[in-house]
Amino acid sequence: MVRCDDRRVKWNDQSILLSEINEHLDRECEFQDVGNAKFQGRAVRREVAEVNVVLYRQHKETRDDKQVLVSGKAIELRAVFVRLVDKKGYIVGEWMLLTNVPADEADTAKVGKWYYWRWRIENFSSS
DSSP: OEEOOSOEEEETTEEEEHHHHHHHHHHTTOOEEEEEEEETTEEEEEEEEEEEEEEOOEEEEEETTEEEEEEOOOEEEEEEEEEEEOTTSOEEEEEEEEEOSOTTTSOHHHHHHHHHHHHHHHHHHHO
């Protein structure tokens, strides 16, 4: 599992940014409330949504002293979107995650919780 930036993936046979998928899931009310959380000492709700995507991209290799773009093998992954929502309904934190953990081993809520706890540990150690 990795937290990722707004990268381009394939979803429903089209090339699309993860942020566009996130917006689509929000519009379609696909986020599910999965429990309480804390954000900067305040109580918030944790919401998650998920879709299957294909990660594909070219990478650079040096061949004959020249850098060339080479296509790598496409990877099927789960894109998990996690957001923290305050009592007024404002999104105060959100993450886009990519994971290859099978859904039967960890559902969307569990994957989101794993990253939430990692984020809490990182924030605690940097305080």
